[in-house]
């Protein structure tokens with residue numbers, strides 16, 4: 001007896017969930033904001049690095065060396081065609097990243 005009762009409850013719950021799944025009104029895509037530290041070159045970095053992905057990609061790397069950040073910036077340019085054209089811009093972005101997300105080591 002109890003088994004049949006349990007089965008009925010399971011069926012009722014399953015029916016309920018499929019009915020619920022059918023109405024997908026009100027789904028919103030979450031927007032997660034990754035704040036950037038204030039510092040020299042922040043706006044330049046924001047403009048050049050946040051057009052393809054969030055700044056979370058940067059903060060997720062943890063604190064890194066200057067060499068690491070320079071290589072990341074160059075990777076973004078070479079591999080993904082980030083629109084950073086001049087050496088001066090590469091330096092501005094690298095310096096911003098190292099000053100705010102650096103581990104104090106150059107290499």
Ligand code: HEC
Nearest residue numbers: 048049051052053057058061072073076080081082083093
């Ligand atoms: C033209 C698009 C584009 C721009 C501009 C861009 N990136 Fe990326 N970035 C990518 C893509 C694509 C990935 C890889 C995403 C993945 O694998 O999920 C990525 C990944 C990363 C990662 C994760 C680690 C890795 O090596 O993949 C970091 C860190 C990063 N980007 C930093 C930067 C920084 C700093 C800048 C600004 C100098 C920048 N990105 C600008 C496209 C871009």
